[in-house]
Amino acid sequence: MIVEENKMYCYLWEEVDHPGECKFGERWVLAGQDPEAECKKRIRESLGVRKDIYDAGGVRIVHIWDVTEASKDAGRYYQRSRMDDYLREFIGHRKGVTGEVHLLHGDDMKLRVNKLLKKLGQPLIQAGLSTKQYEVAEEVLNEFKLGNKCVLAELCARFGKTIWSGALAVETDAQLIVVASYVKTVFTSFATDLTSFNQFADYEHVNTGKDGYQEQINKALKEGKKVFAYLSLANGQKRQERIDFLFNKKVSKMLIVDEADFGAHKIKQAKPLIDKIEKTDFTILMTGTNADRAATHWPINTMVSVTYPELLIQKKATLHAETV
Amino acid sequence: MLKQFKINSKRDILAPDLACYQMDLTGPVNAAIEAGEVDEEFKFLPSWAKFGSNPIKAKGFFVRTLEAIFLGKGNHDELNVDYQINDSPEQRVAMMFISAKNNIALNDAAKIAQQTLPGYRVIALNGSSKHNGRKITNENAEKVVKEIVETGVPVLILSKEMAARSFSIPEITELYLAYDKGSNGTTIQKMSRTLTPGALEKIGRIFSLSFDPNRDDKFDAMIIETANNYARRSEQVDFREAMRDVLKTIDIFSCTSEGAVKMDIDTYLEQALARKAVSRVLGKVIDISKIDGAIVTALANGNRDISKNAKVQAALKGKTKDSQGNNITNSHEDNSLAEIAKAREALVFILENLDYLIYGTQSKIISETLPKIKSNEQFVKAVEDRFGINFQILEYLFETGAINQKHVELLDYF
Numbered sequence: 001m002i003v004e005e006n007k008m009y010c011y012l013w014e015e016v017d018h019p020g021e022c023k024f025g026e027r028w029v030l031a032g033q034d035p036e037a038e039c040k041k042r043i044r045e046s047l048g049v050r051k052d053i054y055d056a057g058g059v060r061i062v063h064i065w066d067v068t069e070a071s072k073d074a075g076r077y078y079q080r081s082r083m084d085d086y087l088r089e090f091i092g093h094r095k096g097v098t099g100e101v102h103l104l105h106g107d108d109m110k111l112r113v114n115k116l117l118k119k120l121g122q123p124l125i126q127a128g129l130s131t132k133q134y135e136v137a138e139e140v141l142n143e144f145k146l147g148n149k150c151v152l153a154e155l156c157a158r159f160g161k162t163i164w165s166g167a168l169a170v171e172t173d174a175q176l177i178v179v180a181s182y183v184k185t186v187f188t189s190f191a192t193d194l195t196s197f198n199q200f201a202d203y204e205h206v207n208t209g210k211d212g213y214q215e216q217i218n219k220a221l222k223e224g225k226k227v228f229a230y231l232s233l234a235n236g237q238k239r240q241e242r243i244d245f246l247f248n249k250k251v252s253k254m255l256i257v258d259e260a261d262f263g264a265h266k267i268k269q270a271k272p273l274i275d276k277i278e279k280t281d282f283t284i285l286m287t288g289t290n291a292d293r294a295a296t297h298w299p300i301n302t303m304v305s306v307t308y309p310e311l312l313i314q315k316k317a318t319l320h321a322e323t324v
Numbered sequence: 325m326l327k328q329f330k331i332n333s334k335r336d337i338l339a340p341d342l343a344c345y346q347m348d349l350t351g352p353v354n355a356a357i358e359a360g361e362v363d364e365e366f367k368f369l370p371s372w373a374k375f376g377s378n379p380i381k382a383k384g385f386f387v388r389t390l391e392a393i394f395l396g397k398g399n400h401d402e403l404n405v406d407y408q409i410n411d412s413p414e415q416r417v418a419m420m421f422i423s424a425k426n427n428i429a430l431n432d433a434a435k436i437a438q439q440t441l442p443g444y445r446v447i448a449l450n451g452s453s454k455h456n457g458r459k460i461t462n463e464n465a466e467k468v469v470k471e472i473v474e475t476g477v478p479v480l481i482l483s484k485e486m487a488a489r490s491f492s493i494p495e496i497t498e499l500y501l502a503y504d505k506g507s508n509g510t511t512i513q514k515m516s517r518t519l520t521p522g523a524l525e526k527i528g529r530i531f532s533l534s535f536d537p538n539r540d541d542k543f544d545a546m547i548i549e550t551a552n553n554y555a556r557r558s559e560q561v562d563f564r565e566a567m568r569d570v571l572k573t574i575d576i577f578s579c580t581s582e583g584a585v586k587m588d589i590d591t592y593l594e595q596a597l598a599r600k601a602v603s604r605v606l607g608k609v610i611d612i613s614k615i616d617g618a619i620v621t622a623l624a625n626g627n628r629d630i631s632k633n634a635k636v637q638a639a640l641k642g643k644t645k646d647s648q649g650n651n652i653t654n655s656h657e658d659n660s661l662a663e664i665a666k667a668r669e670a671l672v673f674i675l676e677n678l679d680y681l682i683y684g685t686q687s688k689i690i691s692e693t694l695p696k697i698k699s700n701e702q703f704v705k706a707v708e709d710r711f712g713i714n715f716q717i718l719e720y721l722f723e724t725g726a727i728n729q730k731h732v733e734l735l736d737y738f
Contacts, residue, residue, distance in 0.1 A: 128332025157516035289509035300613035
């Protein structure tokens with residue numbers, strides 16, 4: 001992508017071998033340049049005599065942001081304006097007093113920057129869906145319209161389940177989206193992926209495993225915001241309390257069970273949620289494989305499925321369309 | 325149409341291409357037998373399960389196989405991977421899911437592989453192996469492998485189950501399936517380990533190492549399920565055309581001493597039908613949620629005496645749609661996973677034996693058969709004896725679309 005005017009970008013990277021520390025920096029991108037290429041060039045340069053780390057794939061670029069609007073508002077829309085330092089002051093967790101390294105995992109830092117930019121009014125990028133994601137989203141929305149409220153979605157690797165299910169949440173206008181999983185990394189994946197995009201700018205992300213989650217959810221709903229609430233299905237004393245709280249809310253609700261064939265398929269994990277299905281407007285069980293196992297106890301109305309070769313068929317069609 | 329999202333077709337091209345290879349292990353097996361390197365049991369009927377029960381006992385076979393694949397030794401060109409893919413990567417990062425009875429057996433296989441492949445770094449992923457003093461776990465497996473990959477040497481990762489899920493190493497371009505049978509879901513999950521996007525032109529290559537390629541059905545589920553989805557979404561495309569389109573997109577190669585030969589579509593279909601793969605996969609993809617829970621139970625139990633079962637009778641009266649034509653949820657709360665699996669077996673059996681209905685009633689297509697059977701008591705009895713279910717249930721499966729007419733067309737193809 002080439003920009004048509006000078007723009008301010010920020011980037012975030014971490015060393016694969018040193019999780020828990022990340023580097024946040026800025027790049028002034030001139031009209032006619034590619035921001036991604038420019039940021040990558042800057043990151044590599046910043047490694048000095050250890051560029052070999054970058055070349056060997058030891059650097060993970062977590063995210064690149066267009067912060068032009070925020071820099072204009074902050075009076076820092078010019079080269080070497082230290083927009084990065086301006087933003088990092090809000091974030092904190094710096095390594096040393098003046099360092100550009102933050103003592104945070106990359107994904108955690110990304111989430112914080114997303115939230116900050118939203119607060120500062122920087123427009124986020126619009127999320128687009130792949131053709132297959134779009135088609136299957138339409139298919140599920142049609143099923144919802146027909147009154148089929150519980151959908152089993154067997155979606156292959158690389159389909160992009162997170163953004164797809166998030167899109168369904170937006171399109172159905174559900175006010176409270178409960179993302180339930182036995183796999184805890186799912187929650188980080190949802191929060192970091194979705195907060196990057198404009199369509200999710202008005203959503204709060206609340207981990208129900210943390211103290212004060214009830215107040216956070218109540219406050220957000222009262223302010224007219226929508227909420228993604230993350231619910232661990234691991235057996236615990238407070239699990240039922242959390243489920244009761246979430247599903248007793250008198251708002252429209254969507255339940256997304258991710259990795260539904262892993263742990264979540266067992267009766268002890270599934271039953272407390274199935275018991276609330278009448279209070280849930282839309283339910284999506286997502287799994288990569290083993291759909292039968294995922295659906296064992298659920299009153300499924302209908303099923304959608306996408307296999308990897310379907311993504312390749314679409315890829316071929318898209319490439320063909322580009323060359324014609 | 326979605327209101328807040330648009331299509332970004334750039335996302336369509338991120339998925340790495342995929343190529344599937346069937347490798348015939350007959351060469352190294354015979355060589356190991358001739359050299360007296362395997363025991364009588366393995367010699368009689370070689371299998372990965374037998375290898376995995378004691379890799380050291382079948383060491384000769386495994387050494388020959390690895391040498392042939394990775395080093396091009398032993399004059400088994402049909403296994404020489406560089407020759408088959410017509411490329412020699414600068415740093416090979418390969419993963420092999422292998423049949424192993426336990427962690428000890430997997431570690432034994434890894435030791436053999438390490439001795440056989442000088443210059444390679446072989447790592448066994450299981451709870452009893454370590455890397456740099458750290459015990460390998462599901463959580464750190466990805467990090468451990470990344471560390472090894474970064475050293476720049478060729479890498480062979482061995483695993484039986486670990487890292488089959490949430491394990492993303494972009495550098496893995498070759499995946500070897502070294503087991504005889506596995507569930508379709510697990511196999512697809514394992515295949516996906518080579519599909520993590522890497523370089524833009526990346527091709528994920530999957531090799532099925534088989535003792536009998538004609539009966540090897542590891543790629544079938546993916547192909548047939550795709551064709552099923554594709555045909556379902558596209559009204560204009562029938563099942564056969566869908567299979568052809570899918571097979572045009574994914575290359576399936578047969579590895580020969582003359583190099584990899586792309587499998588002809590008709591040959592593939594014929595072989596898949598012969599090994600009953602099509603009916604098995606179509607049985608698997610039947611949407612059980614469309615079938616009433618009581619019918620699922622009846623299918624699982626081979627229940628012919630439905631007259632006494634009120635739930636089954638209610639289901640057979642066609643209460644699958646409400647007055648607006650919407651699907652009514654067929655609750656399966658009472659169906660256990662084992663029961664659903666048994667019901668699927670019964671459905672597969674029906675699909676496998678459709679020719680019995682067609683030829684038995686001297687019909688040309690399946691839709692002609694049901695009225696003929698219904699009007700003839702002897703036919704009804706014969707069908708019930710053959711399938712172990714009440715004829716009304718069979719009718720129900722076709723009438724509700726649980727058994728899709730398009731599937732049946734494909735099974736009628738040859």
